[in-house]
Amino acid sequence: MRRTLANGCLVLLMIPAALVAYFWFTVWHTGHENDRRRQDALDSLLRQAHEAADRTADALTRSGETGTDALTGVIWEHTESPVIAYDEERRVFTAVAARSAVYEEKPILFAGGPGTVERCFTYTYARRPGSEWTSTTTESDNEACRGSGEIGDRVRFARVRMGGMEAAGLTRAGLRRALDPSGRPGDESRSDVRSVVRKGRTVVAVVLFRHLDRYRSQDDGSAPVEQCYRLTRILDPDAGVEGPVTAVPVADC
Secondary structure, eight states, rough: HHHHHHHHHHHHHHHHHHHHHHHHHHHHHHHHHHHHHHHHHHHHHHHHHHHHHHHHHHHHHHHOSSSHHHHHHHHHHHHOOOOEEEEEEEEEEEEEEEEEEEEEEEETTTEEEEEEEEEEHHHHHEEEEOEEEEEEEEEETTTHHHHHHHHHHHHHHHHHHTTTTTTOOOOOHHHHHHHOOOOOOOOSSSEEEEEEEETTTTEEEEEEEEEEOSSSSTTOOOOOOOEEEEEEOOOOTOOSOOOEEEEESSSSS
């Protein structure tokens, strides 16, 4: 009787132990699988970044362009990088942009769903006389993409505001008020409208967008992140007040 009772108690103790072991194994296996899926998504992201850089270099070679603005436009078309800089001495273009990829996570304790990986990349494009364009892709700290991301947001905001303005208001002063309604001084503004030119039904605005880092020291020697854009709107009398606006980065305002 005692032996039977002891065996019964042992079985009862083994059941929760087995359940706990199964739970921890499931959690470990699920976490391991999610790590594998995250790494696969990251590997795919890195591969896509290198492929995009190679395609851009091929496009630069095929374009046959020599003007800085035209080459900047080719790079922007293939990378969609909000910030593209040109070093005249080195004859090198540098573009900074963030890329992200989504992967599906297995649920742990009913918590699952899509996961996201994001990385910041710096693309460098160079051409030596008589040779093709070459590209170099490096992974940068996410901080390097913060300014680029803010400028991209400002450009999208400017396209919406300019696209919704009446034709009469599409002047330098009018666009300044639309992009910076608070009326801050020019050196503190994130958008500096340099010019607005209207020819027929085409309005072209040149705007310098800045990233104002409040935490960056003024004496650290680093240059502020900024990019000049050419915004173009075609005035269509049949389309009403609103109209689409295109934005292309240019090397110099």
